[in-house]
Amino acid sequence: MAVHNRTLNIIASKLGLTEEKIFNKAAEFERLLQTKTVAGSNITDTSKTVICLDLAAELLGADLDVKTAVRYSGLKPSAYTNIRKIVQNLLDLNENKLTTLVLCNTLQCSTVQTLADKILDDYQKQAKIALDFSLPQYVCMAVFQACRISKVKIPKSKIVERSRLKPVQWGKLDVEWTKFVDENFAASKKKRGRPAKNTDSQKDNNEMEVDSLAKTEDTKESQIEPYKDWKKRILSAAYKELEIARKQQIQMSKLSPRRSPRKTPQKASPYKSPSKAVRLLFPLNF
Known part of the structure; x- marks a missing residue:
């Protein structure tokens, strides 16, 4: 048996691994890990050794009890699985490597x-x-x-x-x-502005806009009504409306004659003495 570190030999015997090729492969994995950074500073050397033996056994087709490996690694099952995958990626042992x-x-x-x-x-x-x-x-x-x-x-x-x-x-x-x-x-993903138009096309567009504005102003001026005509038209329309309203008022007054105001009956006073005399049961002088 080749000389390896004592921890590797002890853990291998605990895991039931006795083949020399597994020791050599696990020791090789340990040397490669020393040149790489493993995520998580709380990973102990014992955990790394157990994981290296686990990967070496899997690579060489040896049987290994995973529960026993987790127990000797000092990690929780979920943490052991995650770190094992990390080490597997670091050593380029994962055929299904995520890209x-x-x-x-x-x-x-x-x-x-x-x-x-x-x-x-x-x-x-x-x-x-x-x-x-x-x-x-x-x-x-x-x-x-x-x-x-x-x-x-x-x-x-x-x-x-x-x-x-x-x-x-x-x-x-x-x-x-x-x-x-x-x-x-x-x-770089932001939208860039549109390219500027050519100078000639801008001039043509400006000239066309000026011409259209001039034509619009001419038509507006031709449509303006003189003040005297406007005043005469407005007053005549107002007089017609007043005449129509006056005639309607006259017709309404003829159809509905005025009624005399209703007299309000007077209420009897509660303090007024009754009209009939009251006969006394007993005479006043006896």
């Missing part, structure tokens, strides 16, 4: 693939730290931003799911990428 072409075809937005590749390349050039841009979150974000500035509607829930990020992580990455894309790509 902008695959994602655009899946989401039916192939028209933005070229723009998504351009965004991904430019962001990679300005990145201050070394990142693996083949990871699904960067591919998904590039396609998402390309669809945003191109105004192509896609289901956001699906693209977030393909990114393998939590909503909070996606939100932080979205803010960073949106700022970058707006500064470098959104300006």
Whole structure:
């Protein structure tokens, strides 16, 4: 057996892996990971070793109990699955690697693939730290931003799911990428103004407008009525209306004769003594 680090040998024995080729392949994966950045600073060396053994066993067709591997990695099952996929992408072991072409075809937005590749390349050039841009979150974000500035509607829930990020992580990455894309790509998508017309055509149009305005003013002046005629016409119309109103008033007065005002009957006073005398039951002098 070749000499490997002690942790690798111990964990391999715990997982029931005894083949020399698995040890060699897992050690090779560990050396490659040292030159790459793994997302998440809370990943321990033990977790990396377990995942490398898991990938080596899968690649060489050896049996491995996944539950046992998760237990020795010290990670939760969901975290183990996510980190395993990240390491798999870093080591170029994933045959179904997510690309902008695959994602655009899946989401039916192939028209933005070229723009998504351009965004991904430019962001990679300005990145201050070394990142693996083949990871699904960067591919998904590039396609998402390309669809945003191109105004192509896609289901956001699906693209977030393909990114393998939590909503909070996606939100932080979205803010960073949106700022970058707006500064470098959104300006080129704005509509430009129409080209100016030729000078000769502008002159011809101006002359035609002046001629049409002059003709309109002439027709307006010819249609203006003199003041005396207007005054005479207005007064005659007013006199006719007054005469008609006076005749109608006379006819109404003939048809409805005036009635005398109705007299209001006087009410009897409550303090007035009755007309009949009252006979006393007992005489006053007895």
